[in-house]
Amino acid sequence: MMLLPCPWCGPRNVTEFRYGGRAVERPDPGTTSPERWRRYLHLQKNPLGWDTENWYHSAGCRRYFAVQRHTGTNEVRAGEAST
Amino acid sequence: MSSSSNGRTASGGNGRRPDRLRDYSAWRLFRQGLSNDEWPRAWHHHDLRSSYDVVIIGGGVHGLATAYYLAANHGIRNVAVLDKAYIGSGGSGRNTAILRSNYLTPEGVRFYDRSVTLYEHLAADLNFNVMFSQRGHLTLAHNDSSLRTMRWRAEVNKVQKVDSEVIGPDKVSELVPYLDTSAQTRYPILGALYHPPGGIIRHDAVVWGYARAADAHGVHIHQKTEVLGIDVDGGRVSGVRTNRGSISAPIVVNCTAGWSTLISDMAGVDMPVQTFPLQAAVTEPVKPFLDTVVVSGTLHVYCSQTDRGELVFGASVDPFASYSIRGSLEFTEGVAGHVLELMPALSKMRLLRQWAGLCDMTPDYSPIMGPTPVEGFYVDVGWGTYGFKAGPVSGEAMAENIATGRVPEIIAPFGLDRFADGRLVGEKGAAAVGH
Numbered sequence: 001m002m003l004l005p006c007p008w009c010g011p012r013n014v015t016e017f018r019y020g021g022r023a024v025e026r027p028d029p030g031t032t033s034p035e036r037w038r039r040y041l042h043l044q045k046n047p048l049g050w051d052t053e054n055w056y057h058s059a060g061c062r063r064y065f066a067v068q069r070h071t072g073t074n075e076v077r078a079g080e081a082s083t
Numbered sequence: 084m085s086s087s088s089n090g091r092t093a094s095g096g097n098g099r100r101p102d103r104l105r106d107y108s109a110w111r112l113f114r115q116g117l118s119n120d121e122w123p124r125a126w127h128h129h130d131l132r133s134s135y136d137v138v139i140i141g142g143g144v145h146g147l148a149t150a151y152y153l154a155a156n157h158g159i160r161n162v163a164v165l166d167k168a169y170i171g172s173g174g175s176g177r178n179t180a181i182l183r184s185n186y187l188t189p190e191g192v193r194f195y196d197r198s199v200t201l202y203e204h205l206a207a208d209l210n211f212n213v214m215f216s217q218r219g220h221l222t223l224a225h226n227d228s229s230l231r232t233m234r235w236r237a238e239v240n241k242v243q244k245v246d247s248e249v250i251g252p253d254k255v256s257e258l259v260p261y262l263d264t265s266a267q268t269r270y271p272i273l274g275a276l277y278h279p280p281g282g283i284i285r286h287d288a289v290v291w292g293y294a295r296a297a298d299a300h301g302v303h304i305h306q307k308t309e310v311l312g313i314d315v316d317g318g319r320v321s322g323v324r325t326n327r328g329s330i331s332a333p334i335v336v337n338c339t340a341g342w343s344t345l346i347s348d349m350a351g352v353d354m355p356v357q358t359f360p361l362q363a364a365v366t367e368p369v370k371p372f373l374d375t376v377v378v379s380g381t382l383h384v385y386c387s388q389t390d391r392g393e394l395v396f397g398a399s400v401d402p403f404a405s406y407s408i409r410g411s412l413e414f415t416e417g418v419a420g421h422v423l424e425l426m427p428a429l430s431k432m433r434l435l436r437q438w439a440g441l442c443d444m445t446p447d448y449s450p451i452m453g454p455t456p457v458e459g460f461y462v463d464v465g466w467g468t469y470g471f472k473a474g475p476v477s478g479e480a481m482a483e484n485i486a487t488g489r490v491p492e493i494i495a496p497f498g499l500d501r502f503a504d505g506r507l508v509g510e511k512g513a514a515a516v517g518h
Binding site: 001002014015018019021022038039041042043044045046048053071072073074 | 126344345353354355356357358402403404405407409411412413446502503
């Protein structure tokens, strides 16, 4: 079983959550360049190692938070609140 | 009933086959049975040369097929295939061995149909029994929207002369009597896309057959040879560094799955790829009762029975990106529940084992093939959940691309530049289950 540390509910089984993808900054679509928007859409990194990502506690508090996860071992470190 | 009825032929058997490739025959089997002699090794160990004309990273079906067609079709024999473990240890040995060509886009259908045609002739071309069993492929529809997509796919397929049609629950029940086709289930079967040329194959035999044939043409297969870096000089690739030494090469091909972004990063090429595990499982062997491949996108499951009698189950990719290939209980519970919704009679069967492989998912569920901004560095990656069935055609096309310097028409829609131009080839509706 893989537990994710929800900052509001505590550690819960990963099946309660929805993966929100890598935590990357979204460029403002009104002012960004097509090249930057393309990189944001398609050319994100696919790292092997520790990475920061967003998760959504869909079967719990229904809030988003950030988690540090090692993509090779699925080991996780405590997340922090995210809006 | 085969997709080769559309008049096109396979490319192999061009009269330049080395003697060693004709070595397996009924007579040879008989003679070997009378003696205590060992069979000769199917492929050989070589010392690493300091330079090759082409270095292929990844010893799966894609890498070995590319090497084989480079040697057999284009006479380029000074080729090395590198694998960090053993050949076929990645996706080529972890997939569920299903072949089909009933895709959604005309580009995709044409491409995968060429692969089925090559697979139909593969045993003869390689002189190796790959056990291709064209038993028919059923994609079940449990709601109106999937039935609509099936009709769409069937029409696109027919235009490309691929045998594919939508059938009703009666015909489904006739083909697979063990399926629960009653209207009383949670997800009643409304119909199915029936694709007679689809089927299953012995995936290890495909890898070994290509390895043996490439070796007979003079290709060097280097196992336990891990690429640690790729040298790029002034926008041109110049070689690779491995744990067994450095190799200089004007052409390097990335044929890896699971590690394709990490290898491309070494050459400084960004890939629109995210890696997800996909899990599969196999039951104990039972008597043959299921002679078609059954797929349900709504229930996220596909199922076929091997020649040994085991049932092979696969699912969609795991719900989050990872390089971990550990199995999970959630997968086992899910796949068991969904299989039982389709075939309640299997409730007493026991699972033997489960495993996972890595799938490189692209934004449009189509692969990435061809040249990159780094001259001499080619990619054949992004194979998501559909790489094994495309092994022969991408090997053939990549070899042509490398030998002639021109991108063959059949893979032109799948170039890396399509993400800059916005020419995506959307195969989400047909590439895999449950996306």
